[in-house]
Amino acid sequence: MEKWFVINKGADFEKLGKEFGISPVTARLIRNREVIGEAAFERYLYGSLKDLYDPHLLKDADRLTDILKVKIEEQKPIRIIGDYDIDGVMSTYILYRGIKHCGGNVSTQIPDRMKDGYGINENLIDQAKRDGMDTILTCDNGIAAISEIAHAKELGMTVLVTDHHEIPYTEENGEKQFLRSNADAIVNPKQQECAYPFKELCGAAVAWKVLQVLYEKMGFALEETYEFLENVAFATVGDVMDLTDENRILVKEGLNRIHRTKNPGMRALIFQNHLEPEQINAYHFGFVLGPCINASGRLDTAKLSLSLFLQGEEEAAKTARELVELNQQRKDMTADGVEEAKRVVEEHYMSDKVLVIYLPQVHESLAGIIAGRIREAYHKPVFVLTKAEEGVKGSGRSIEEYSMYEELCKCRELLEKFGGHPMAAGLSLPEENVDKFREKINACANLTEDDLIPKIKIDIPMPAAYADAGLIREFAVLEPFGKANIKPQFADKNLSITRAFVVGKNQNVLRLNLLTAAGEAVTAVYFGDIEAFKAYYAEKYGSAEVEKAFRGQINKLRIMIVYYPEINEYNGVESVQVIIRNYQ
Structure with missing residues (x-):
C-alpha cells in the first residue's frame, strides 16, 4: 500500500523559465526541491566555488588551526583518529595529506570496527600516548566522546575535534542540556553557538574547511585545497548527506575533478569496477565505488581503504582489486542476512511500529546495510542488532517521520553507547537489555498508521509521451541527484498496455508498449519484481487478460x-x- 501525492509548490514557472533559459517544467522541478526566489535559482543552477561559505565562520576553526600551526612548526607528533566508513576514510586522508603538505609530523589511526567500535576510545588514546603523540585530531567523530577526551586530557595531550554528528545532550523537564567535552577546540557546524550558515556538511567537508583555514595560515594558496574536492564529494554522497546548498556545489565541483583525477588509488578503484573516470556520477559514488571503500571497514580494516589513496599505481591496482572482492563477499553475506531478518520480522514482529531485529550470527558490520534493506521492505524504522565481542551492537535506519537519535535518547538507560543522526544511528547494549529495548523504543514511538505508509512524491502529472530528447537532456541541470535532490518523478494515468514482454540477459526486465489517453505510443521499462506485477494485474483484471x-x-x-x-x-x-518506478 502506497500513498501517491503531487508536490504542489507555487511560482511563476513561465517567468523563471524565460529568465534562466529553461523550460517551465524544469523550473517547476527546481522549485519542488525547496529552491525559492531568483537568487536561490541562480545558486542552484550556477553555484560554484566562489559561492561557498567562509570557513572562518565555523566555530573554533581559527582556534583549532592556530593550535595546529604551532604543533606543525614545533614538529610535535600529531595522531589523526578517523572512522571506518567512507566519510571517516576521506576525512582522515584529507587531513593527513594536508598536514603532511604543511610539514607536520603526522600519523593516522582508524578504529577497528570489531575491536574498537566507532570513533575515538581509551585504547586508541593510550596507544597514541605510548607512541609518543602530543596531539590527537579527530575527524568524523569525537563530538560525543566526553569521557574519552577527558582521559586524553588527563594524560596531558592536546585534543582537537572535527566532526559533523549530532551534539549529545541530556534532557531535564523537556529542556535540552547540550554536552561538551574539554577538547582544546571543537569544529562542528551543528554546535548551537556556531554561526556557519549550512549545518549539513559531512565529516570530510568539515575537515576540508579546517584545512582551508590552516593552508591560509601556513601561507599556501586556497586553490591548493581543491585537489581534495573529489574526496569531499565522494564522502558527501557516500555518507548520504542532503545534496542541497553547499553540498550540491561541493559534489558538482568534486565530480568535475574526478573526471580528471590524478590519484592512482581513485583511478584504480574506478578501473577495477570497469568504469572510466569521465563516466563517474553521484550514483557511482553511492552505489559502486563507495560500497568498496566501506567493505574494508566492515570485513577487514578501513586502513586498507585509506592506504589505497596513498599508494602508487602498482600497489593501488592490487588494493583496489582486494576491495572489489571484499565488496562482493559483503554483498553475498548481506543477502543472507536480509532473508533471515525478513523471516524474523514476519514470524514475530509484524505488528511493531519500530522493528528491533536481533541476529546474533550476522557479522556486526552488516547491521546498517541490512537495516536499510528492511526499512525499504516494510517502511518502518529498523534497528538490526548483532552479537559483538562484548554484549550486543547494532545500527538503525529510519523513515522521515522518526528521528532515530532523539528516540534513542529516551532509552539511554538501557544502552551502553549510542550516537548518530535523525535517519541513522549506532548503538551498543548488554544482551539482557535487547527485549527491554524493543519494548521501550516501541512504547515511546508516536508513529501513526499514516506515518508507516510509504509516500510517493510526484513532481508533475505529465503525459508519458510529453518529454522529448531535448527536455530530457535539459534535466541534466538538476544533477547531481541524491538525498533531498532526487531524480524527478512524473505520473500518468489511464494508460493501456498493448504489449508486455520479458527481456534482459537474466529475463529480469519487463518491457511494456503503452498507449496514452491521447493515443500516443510509449515504450516503458520496469526493473522490479515481474511476478508481483503479473499477480497484481491478474487479481485486478483476471489472469486471462x-x-x-x-x-x-x-x-x-x-x-x-x-x-x-x-x-x-x-x-x-x-x-x-520511460522507466517505471511505481504502478497502480
Whole structure:
C-alpha cells in the first residue's frame, strides 16, 4: 500500500523559465526541491566555488588551526583518529595529506570496527600516548566522546575535534542540556553557538574547511585545497548527506575533478569496477565505488581503504582489486542476512511500529546495510542488532517521520553507547537489555498508521509521451541527484498496455508498449519484481487478460505509473523511453 501525492509548490514557472533559459517544467522541478526566489535559482543552477561559505565562520576553526600551526612548526607528533566508513576514510586522508603538505609530523589511526567500535576510545588514546603523540585530531567523530577526551586530557595531550554528528545532550523537564567535552577546540557546524550558515556538511567537508583555514595560515594558496574536492564529494554522497546548498556545489565541483583525477588509488578503484573516470556520477559514488571503500571497514580494516589513496599505481591496482572482492563477499553475506531478518520480522514482529531485529550470527558490520534493506521492505524504522565481542551492537535506519537519535535518547538507560543522526544511528547494549529495548523504543514511538505508509512524491502529472530528447537532456541541470535532490518523478494515468514482454540477459526486465489517453505510443521499462506485477494485474483484471497482454493481444489492462523519462540508445539510434518506478 502506497500513498501517491503531487508536490504542489507555487511560482511563476513561465517567468523563471524565460529568465534562466529553461523550460517551465524544469523550473517547476527546481522549485519542488525547496529552491525559492531568483537568487536561490541562480545558486542552484550556477553555484560554484566562489559561492561557498567562509570557513572562518565555523566555530573554533581559527582556534583549532592556530593550535595546529604551532604543533606543525614545533614538529610535535600529531595522531589523526578517523572512522571506518567512507566519510571517516576521506576525512582522515584529507587531513593527513594536508598536514603532511604543511610539514607536520603526522600519523593516522582508524578504529577497528570489531575491536574498537566507532570513533575515538581509551585504547586508541593510550596507544597514541605510548607512541609518543602530543596531539590527537579527530575527524568524523569525537563530538560525543566526553569521557574519552577527558582521559586524553588527563594524560596531558592536546585534543582537537572535527566532526559533523549530532551534539549529545541530556534532557531535564523537556529542556535540552547540550554536552561538551574539554577538547582544546571543537569544529562542528551543528554546535548551537556556531554561526556557519549550512549545518549539513559531512565529516570530510568539515575537515576540508579546517584545512582551508590552516593552508591560509601556513601561507599556501586556497586553490591548493581543491585537489581534495573529489574526496569531499565522494564522502558527501557516500555518507548520504542532503545534496542541497553547499553540498550540491561541493559534489558538482568534486565530480568535475574526478573526471580528471590524478590519484592512482581513485583511478584504480574506478578501473577495477570497469568504469572510466569521465563516466563517474553521484550514483557511482553511492552505489559502486563507495560500497568498496566501506567493505574494508566492515570485513577487514578501513586502513586498507585509506592506504589505497596513498599508494602508487602498482600497489593501488592490487588494493583496489582486494576491495572489489571484499565488496562482493559483503554483498553475498548481506543477502543472507536480509532473508533471515525478513523471516524474523514476519514470524514475530509484524505488528511493531519500530522493528528491533536481533541476529546474533550476522557479522556486526552488516547491521546498517541490512537495516536499510528492511526499512525499504516494510517502511518502518529498523534497528538490526548483532552479537559483538562484548554484549550486543547494532545500527538503525529510519523513515522521515522518526528521528532515530532523539528516540534513542529516551532509552539511554538501557544502552551502553549510542550516537548518530535523525535517519541513522549506532548503538551498543548488554544482551539482557535487547527485549527491554524493543519494548521501550516501541512504547515511546508516536508513529501513526499514516506515518508507516510509504509516500510517493510526484513532481508533475505529465503525459508519458510529453518529454522529448531535448527536455530530457535539459534535466541534466538538476544533477547531481541524491538525498533531498532526487531524480524527478512524473505520473500518468489511464494508460493501456498493448504489449508486455520479458527481456534482459537474466529475463529480469519487463518491457511494456503503452498507449496514452491521447493515443500516443510509449515504450516503458520496469526493473522490479515481474511476478508481483503479473499477480497484481491478474487479481485486478483476471489472469486471462494478463496473458493477452503478454501475447500482444487486445486486453482490458489499464495502468497508472510514476516514471522518469530517459534517452535509450541502441545501434546508434536514439529513442525516448520511460522507466517505471511505481504502478497502480
